[in-house]
Every structure is written in structure tokens, then in C-alpha cells.
Amino acid sequence: MEDECHAFLDCWGNTSLIARRTCFLEQTWRLVPTLRAAYCNIPSLASLDRIFQHNILWPLVAEYVYELTYLACGTSENGL
């Protein structure tokens, strides 16, 4: 895992992570639709900052962080 932002939004090295991120982003964009354009048009760290600014998303963020941590602490071949 390179850093938290990479794991959150950029890493394509693990199919479980990609699937979980897709679900997280779909839920996020459903609740705050403007974040979809942000994700496509601004750097990842800025996009992550915008996600954190919406407290309606914090439960989703907490769930996603938990799942990323679980993936990162799993077998060494996860390749995050």
C-alpha cells in the first residue's frame, strides 16, 4: 500500500479493493452527486478531501476504511 489516498481512490492492484471502491463511490455519488465530477476532474487527494467534508458520507467512509484495513492486513499477495 503506497499511502492512504492511493488505497482509497487510485489503486488497481487488487480485485476485492476495486469492487469495494466501486460500491463505495456509487453510494457516495448517489448521496452527493457533485462528487462524481470531482473524482474525474481533480487530484485524488482533493477528491478525498471533498468526500470527507460531507458528514452524510462519514458512515460510508468508516465502513470503507474498515474494509480497506481488513484487505491490507490480509495475505501478503493482496498487492495493495
Ligand SMILES: [Zn+2]
Ligand atoms: Zn496500489
